Every structure is written in structure tokens, then in C-alpha cells.
Amino acid sequence: MEVLTEEKIMLECRNLKKAYPTPKGDFVVLEGFNLEVKEKEFVSIIGHSGCGKSTLLTMIAGLNDISKGSVLVSDAPIEGAGPDRAVVFQSPSLFPWMTALENVLIGVKQVFPHATTNQRNEICKYYLSKVGLADSFNKKARDLSQGMKQRVGIARAFALKPKVLLLDEPFGMLDSMTRVELQDVLIDVWSKEKITAIMVTHDVDEAIFLSDRVIMMTSGPYAKVGDVAHIKLERPRERKTVIEHPDFYKYRQHLLTFLDH
Amino acid sequence: MGKAIIASFKWLGFGFLDPLVKLFQGVEPKKNGGLLLKKVIIPILSVLIFLAVCNFFSQYLYNVERERKIENTRATQGEEAALTMQECIDSGDLSCKPNSLPSPGDVWHAAQTLIADHRLISADKEAFKEKTAAINAQREKQGLEAIRYTGRPSFVDQIFTSLETVFAGFLLAAFLAIPAGIVLGLSETLRSSLNWVIQIFKPVSPVVWLLLVSMVVKTILASADMDKSFVISFISVGLCSMWATLVNTSVGVSSVDKDYLNVSRVLRLGVMSNVFKVILPSSVPLIFTGLRITLSVAWMVLIAIELLAQSPGLGSFVWEEFQNGANDSNAKIIVAMFVIGGIGFALDRIMMLVQKAVSFESKA
Helix, strand or coil: CCCHHHCCEEEEEEEEEEEEEECCEEEEEEEEEEEEEECCCEEEEECCCCCCHHHHHHHHHCCCCCCEEEEEECCEECCCCCCCEEEECCCCCCCCCCEHHHHHHHHHHHHCCCCCHHHHHHHHHHHHHHCCCCCCCCCEHHHCCHHHHHHHHHHHHHHCCCCEEEEECCCCCCCHHHHHHHHHHHHHHHHHHCCEEEEEECCHHHHHHHCCEEEEECCCCCECEEEEEECCCCCCCCHHHHHHCHHHHHHHHHHHHHHHC | CHHHHHHHHHHHCCHHHHHHHHHHHCCCHHHHHHHHHHHHHHHHHHHHHHHHHHHHHHHHHHHHHHHHHHHHHHHHHCHHHHHHHHHHHHCCCHHHCCCCCCCHHHHHHHHHHHHHHHHHHHHHHHHHHHHHHHHHHHHHHCCCCCCCCCCCCCHHHHHHHHHHHHHHHHHHHHHHHHHHHHHHHHCHHHHHHHHHHHHHHCCCCHHHHHHHHHHHHHHHCCCCCCCHHHHHHHHHHHHHHHHHHHHHHHHHHHCCCHHHHHHHHHCCCCHHHHHHHHHHHHHHHHHHHHHHHHHHHHHHHHHHHHHHHCCCCHHHHHHHHHHHCCCCHHHHHHHHHHHHHHHHHHHHHHHHHHHHHHCCCCCC
8 A cells, every 4th residue: 555665765774773882881872773764755753852863863874983783875884974865953054154055065066076166056046045045145154043044954955965864853943933934944845855854853743744754762771763653644745734634633642652651 | 424433443443432422423421421431531541540650650760869879979979079960960961860760751752752763864764865866776787786775773664674573473473383283183193292392382482482593594594695683583483473373273173163074074075175165264263363362472572582683673672772871761662662562452453353354253
């Protein structure tokens, strides 16, 4: 019945382990973690603070060493960080001395080394317009508001045309109004690009609204997958119809019950 | 209009004048009046009090010196000579003026003398130029060196010589310290292996640097036809002052925000673009803080180095005046002191403006 099952696996975590050595022996954040993410699937990972979900994401990104196990993208093990796994960081992490355009451009240059300057500019402008910054190309990143910075962060990630998009609590630092706005922006851009995405969050509504599947992680140490919810709401989604959908509360209940433990 | 004035005052570091502008416009007279009192009137009063205290103290020292002079004369040459001496001193005759701390008035007078002296020498130079113009043109044709003015430099000339030296030293420091700081900042190993060099050389006194530099320069430039004392002093200034920039640059480079480095890793930026597009721009504020300290240290040690190296400039001016012992020498030394302080302050302000301009931090 599910169409998705026929599609190929884009990202796979095999028996992942993360341990930090301490004088009293290893502190194991995460052990025996398995995950398969299909192409064009949007997966959210939800769990309590400190359960190791951000650690997991940075390991997939290649920014954090893997203690044991492996991460495969298109069946090939990852080697360090790379633009095939674009990251939207929690703090936008823009270079404040560059303009919005330059911040996107610096990545695009790496990914499309043979494109002309004009083509690169067009790519950047396209994505910046998509996230609603059509009239802020040349504003310095330091002069942008937090919400606008994260818009640039989203544009920068999509402009890399990554195989996998990694979102590390992308809206965690925003106020609730801006968060809702940016969720709409994200789902808008994502619907067009359908890039395989993994998002870490602790916002239940956000997870349901954006994902095809929500992975619930048990609290660490020794965190692993506790439960999985398949969100079968039709796409493209709109906030209003999602909230009014009878299943929405069912999913919500499911997630909240898990998190209550 | 008023806002523009205030903004430009603030930019220049004269923010303390904005209550005055606002008062003229009649904005919040009570609050701005209070601010004016605090930021302008009280500082001015403090200057006046400072001058009064100086005046009083110099008066006191003068009297002590006067009494001693008279007593000495009495002891060695008898009562009559002592009376003559007293008369001579009280008449204000320069030949028997007691040598003590000059009063603010004396200093003001000496400053005017120095300016007048500068005008005189400038005029003399002009005249010399005119006189030798024809001959120099001829000599140039014959491939000979032009005849140069070799008269005594004026006080203002000395200031410019000092500025040149400090500028050369500052550039040297920047050229040595910034690249070295970047390399040190990038490599943990280098940083820890060279830490002792920095820790040992940083506190070395300018005098020792001067001697060290002259040992080397003396040999290297033994036959070269150039102004060795200038070379020695600017290199010493550079070496003395570069440490602040070196340390700040390496700290700036080694403490780049981890988020930026993560972005750089995800984008797989090459080493060069990583250094020039991420690490350097993000350490610019700290580098400029270092340069600002370097410049003020350079200016401070310059005077001591010039004094010792006998290279022309404010330092040797002070030394010569001290050796000279003319009746207004002390006052001239104090004029030089204020000029040195004022220029140091101005240089610091300029660096502060540059620092503000290059800083990427949000102005909010």
C-alpha cells in the first residue's frame, strides 16, 4: 500500500554508537542506533533535551566522530562533513561580515565549481527569493533579524542541492510567531525540492506538520529508537488543513504520551 | 541637521559634546544641562584645577630653589653678593633665574617660542631652496646629488620625523605579527612550541631591543649608505610593539566561533578560502584591538628609543633640551611631553575609528 517502500534508501545508520571517554569509563550517549531514510522522505527525530538527538545529527553530518557503526549515504559510508549533507544549524551560523547573497554563494561556489558567476548568482537569488528574502540580497548578515538569518540558513542549505538535508532544531531560537512562519517557508521549499530530510526538534506540532515519519528517541544515556509514528497526512500540506485533520490529534496524542514517560 | 552633527561627533569620539548641541536646539534642557555639567563643564574645571595645582607647585619649587641659591651665594661670597643675587632673581633676569619646574605660563611661553622658531627655520629653508634651485637643477643635469638643507630641524620637523619612525615601526610590526599570529593561531603545535619565545621576548625593555637591533644592523648595513639610526630605531620600535598584535591575532584565529568552522567543514572549503574567507574576517576585530595596542606601545617606546639611538625626533629633542640646560629647556621638555601625549591620544583615536569601521559586530 505504501508507495514509499519501493523507493531506494538514501540514508542509513547502522548500529551507531557514540561514547565520550571519561575517567570513570565511557559515557555512552547512543548505542545500537539503526535508521533507514528513504529518498524524498522527511523524518523528524524527537526526544527530551540531552537525549542525544543533536549528537546523532552531527554524526550524520560528519561534524562529530562516530564511535562505532556507520552512516551510509546512497550506500556509501560518509567521510567527514560535506555539502551532500547540508546542515541548517540551530544558530543560523551565517558569516556576519558577508551579505545574505554571499553567504549562500560561498557554498554554491563549492558545489558548482564549473558554473559561471551568473549562473551561481541566479541559483542563490532563486533560493533567497523562495525563502522570502528577494529584497535583502545585499544586506549584511549581521543586520538581519534572527528569523531572516535562519531564512538565509535554509536557502544556503537548499542551494547546495544536497542528497540529505539535516536540520538541527532549526527554529529552536526563534519566537513562536517567527517559528510558524519559517515552518511554512520550509515546507514550501521542501515540497518543490523533495530533498531527503532529517530534522531534530522537540516541538511536537512541528514534527507532525513537517514529517512523513517521526522517530521518538528514549532518553539517554544509551538512547535508541523508542517508537515510530508514520504521519500519513496528504501533501502538500497546509497548516490549517493539517490542524483541522482528525488524525492530527491522534498523532499528537501518540507523541505526547511517549514523551511523558 | 542636529542629528547629523551628533552622529558625526559620536563617530569622531566627541560624543560628550552632544548635550551642548541638544541644548542649542532646546531639547530637554534640564536633562541635557545636567549632562553638559557632567561631561563638559566638570572636565574643563578639572583641567583648570590641574593647571592651578601645577602653578602652585612650581611656584613652591621656585621659591625653594631661590632661597637655596641666595643662601649658597651668601655662604660662598658673602652678604653683599647674596643681596645682589636676590635683586637679580627678583628682577626676572634670565641670567640668574633659578632652575626648577616651569609653571604653566612658562610652558605656554615655551610653546610659542617653539612655534616661532619653526616659522623661522621654515622661512630659512624656503630661502635656501630658492637660493639653491638653480644650482641643484644644474647638478641634477650633471648627475650629481642635490645640495640639501643641513640646518637644525625645528620642533615641528622633529614631530614629523617621530611620526615617520613610529609609522615605519608600526608597519613592520603589522607585517611581522599578523602573518605570524595567523600561523600560530592555526597550529596548536606551533603555538605551544613557540609560546616560550613570546613569553620571554614580550616583556623585554625597549632599551635592550635597541641594543640587540643595533648589534645586528651595524653588521648588516656596515657599508650601506643610509641613515642607520633611523633603521635601528624603527626596527626596535617594531619589535617592541609587535607582541600585542601577535598574541591577539593568534588568539583571534584560534578562537573562531565553532559554528563558523562547522559551516566551513560542511561546505568543504579549501584551506585558503577557509583562512581568508572565514578565519581572518572573524578575527579582524581582535587583530585590530592588537594593532591599536601595538600603535600605542610603539609611540610610547619610540621616545625612549630615539633618546638612546640619537636618531632625530621628539625623543632626541627632549634629550638635547635636557643636556642643553638653557633657562627655557625645562619648559620645552614639558611642551614636548604634552605634544607626545596629545599625539599618542590622537593615534589611539584614529585606530579606534578604524577598529569600529572594520568590526562586523552588529551596531545595536
